[in-house]
Amino acid sequence: MTLEIQNLHARTEEREILHGVDLVVRKGETHALMGPNGSGKSTLANSLMGNPTYEITDGRVLLNGEDLTEADPDERARAGLFMAFQYPATIPGVSVANFLRMAVNARREEPIKVKEFGGLLKENMEMLRISRDFTSRYLNEGFSGGEKKRAEILQLAMLQPDFAVLDETDSGLDIDALRIVADGVNEMRGAERGFLIITHYTRILGLVRPDFVHIMLDGRIVREGGSELADELEDKGYEWVREGVAARAG
């Protein structure tokens, strides 16, 4: 069971951002995708989910062998793909609880029983140390940065996807919030799930140790390695990666 990204090219109306990305995440694995601002990380995450802002001009996205390159975002989600947004949208008038119920039911034949849903919600909220009144608030309306990220992880926990892409979930979190989010992710890691953690910083990777690290630069993956690569990057910075690429090209 895999999430396969093959030679992915994606563009906005203005320009091509991804120039051929290859990446394979197997179930049970946690990958980190690192890169400086503007390297194409978020474009990759959004292209995986089918964001209409980006056009995929070449390459494929396969989930468990199924070609999702042309699929609508909701089909991708129902196939088992999830993304935690860097900047999640506000949904006025829709409570967290109602939104979660809708999302849970979207991937089921029969609607979830009230009691089962309540139990699941309570359990996951406790795990993420979210207070009870949270669920009656409108999703992301007036949420702090930390609350938004926790709401994303709560959705992840409720939906139990096969593969989860976390798009800069660590950005804007203080250390306590980061730890809660990291604990939540660690709780959900396991043989039945793959993670792709997109981040600018190595901070979260100290708490969620990846099996593989990929470094992206200018729309391409330029270096790959184990978790030690993140440590090396922490010491040497993105300039070091850039110089290495230039040297090879030269």
Add this chain to the structure above:
Amino acid sequence: MPASFVEDRRRAALEVYEREPVPTWRRSGFWTTTLRKLRLDELEPRHYEPVEELPDIVRDHLQGDEEHAALLVQRGASTIYSHVADERIVVMPLERAVEEHPELVEPWFMKRLSHEEGKFQAASAALWTGGAFVHVPRDVQLERPIQVVWLIDEPGTAQYAHTLALVGEFAECAIREYCLAPPIEGQALHAGGFELYARPGSHVRLAHYQDWGPGEVHDISTKRVEIGRDARVQWVPVHLGGHLTKQRLDIITAEQGSDMRHTGMYFTEREEHLDLFTSDKHEEGHTTGDTIWKGALTGESRASYEGLIHIVPGAQETNTYLQTHSMLLSPKAKGDAIPSLIVETDNVSASHGGTVGELDEEQIFYMMTRGISRAEAVRTLVEGYFEEVVQRLEDPGLEALVRRRIADKLRGAEEQVREFIGERS
């Protein structure tokens, strides 16, 4: 023998009505409201006998017969049903109140309405029959609402309506007016005047629920609310159907400490035409206002909302704001949302804003990444958009009714909304 103050008014109003031509309302831009297609000569007041059983459409809209403090139903030109469950209050046809309670009616009757405002204001002042009179005496607190229903169910009907409501000092109540019509084939007219006087210290929750259905019902009405010292009125007008609606809604904080909360919505479809003007008028200082209007448009409908905040000279320390939003859900619908402000004094806080927009593609994408289909995402977003208004009804039954009607309309428009929203992505 009807009281002379009413008869004098009728005569004066009739003169204006007969003198004035059928108006056309124009504003800069694309906006014109015209009654060119209304065949006024073919409409007439229709009279009916009282009934024991409520008509189906009325029963379907109210939540059970006994859930009210009083219920008055006018079909066409006649009061057909009247029931008062609470003996402390007076709720009866205005015609009867003029005779039985002239001392209550005369000081207030058309105090804030004028037959000189226009042809149709004159029509309702001259030709009203039946009518509704509501009096909640001083200190009375009602737990159940007072309900008034205006029903039109035959083409060719002209309904001239008048409601006078007095809520005494420190009284508390909820008043609801329903304007209902089943689908009718042909034209009809509702020309109405509504006036509410909330006396000092009172608290009134007022709702207007209008759903004239898909028939050719024209509604030209003026509704006015006056709020006395330290009194509070929460007014929620809901427009869910009407072939052509031209209404003016005014809410007036007339004495110090009076407070208004004015929250309205409309959802137009097909070829409906809605022209709304509201004003929040602060006649005294130390008053507060809070106005939110939200609309959505499908089909080839037209909806114009103009909301004015007017603070008169001397009304210092007024604190008020107005927000209006209009959401276009079809490429052929046209709407505007115009907030305006007249401030004739200093030392006030007044702000206003208006937007006309479409659904946000980012929100739709976000919901779809959770497995929710585009159609369901759109429906949820529109329902969520109105939720702020719906909750201000503060009545679970009425809230459920409005939510159901919003969902119906969205289902009916699913195809065009999908095309419209789909096109942009």
